Amino acid sequence: MRKSKASKIRTRIEYLRTVIETECSATTCRESGKCRHEGEKQAARHALGRLLEKLKGAAENDRDEHAEAWAKIYARGYDEYGNTYSMGNKYRSGQSMKDRAAGIRADIKMARAAGKAPLVEEGSGLMSQALETYRFDPIGEAPAQIKFRVKIGRGYGSIEINVDNIPQDWGWVAGEVTEYEGETYTRWHRSQALKDLEAELKSVGEAYNADFGSNLSTDCFAQAFFVFVESDDPATLARRAEYEQRHRKSRASRD
Ligand SMILES: [Zn+2]
Structure with a gap:
């Protein structure tokens, strides 16, 4: 996408629609007849599809006091023909x-890029609700310092999505546990925001999955692959840091 466009874009939906609808003007793409940016457009369609699914759900929920506001934002996601961007669960099977x-990776990157544009327009009276917009776009709303890693698991049967560099006070809640001998230790629980982020990453991954006739009633599972989302709690991170330090020291003493 051309950078100059972004400055005029007010909302996340507009950003994604611009990526989707702007025709590629790169000379190399036109000459070869095959656009290298198709993957970017595809990722934007997925991001918009996910966003609209969630907004639609909120808009349809009568108990939500903001339902009308979300419905308005949702309506902006349609193109001029009234089409919405949906995403099917098996949309790219056989890859x-x-x-x-x-x-x-492209889906996460696009969600992060679009996440820089606000979900609600400034001055629309909706800014007070901006705090709860995270639930519509957990990947776009996650703290900027978080890093994502996507890798193929051993044996090519799974894909792992790692969430790294999570701010501790954003992602984890400490719980004191007292053992029967009176000793206490800390058990870390995921915050709601981290749970939402992990669930969203899982659904992004599962969208690439294909099911070749799994049947719950016969316990037949025939999925193409598994999607694992991993984030390390502060205790695990501390243990690993300690281990690495010891490892470094023992290596240094050997030299
Ligand atoms: Zn192109």
Whole structure:
């Protein structure tokens, strides 16, 4: 996408629609007849599809006091023909694991880029609700310092999405546990925001999955691959840091 466009874009939906609708003007793409940016457009369609699904759900929920506001934002997601961007659960079955991982990476990258534009317009009277917009776009709303890694698991049967560099006070809630001998230790629980982020990443990954006739009643599972989302709690991170330090020291003493 051309950078100059972004400055005029007011909302996340507009950003995604611009990526989707702007025709590629790159000379190399026109000359070859094959646009290199198709993956970017595809990722924007997925991001908009996910966003609209969630907004639609909120708009349809009568108990939500903001339902009308979300419905208005939702309506903006339609193109001029009244089409919405939906995403099917099996939309890219039959891909290689490499392409699936690349697609998931592109989806996350697009969600992060679009997340820089506000979901609600400034001065629309909706800014007071901006705090709860995270639930519509957990990937776009996650703290900027978070890093995502997508890799193919051993044996090519799974894809792992790692969430790294999570701010502790955003992602984790400490719980004191007292053992029967009176000793206490801290058990870390995921915050709601981290749970939402992990669920969204899982659904992004599962969208690339294909099901070749799993049947719950016969316990037959025939999925193409598994999607794992991993985030390490502060205790695990501390243990790993300690281990690495010891490892470094023992290596240094050997030299
Ligand atoms: Zn292009």
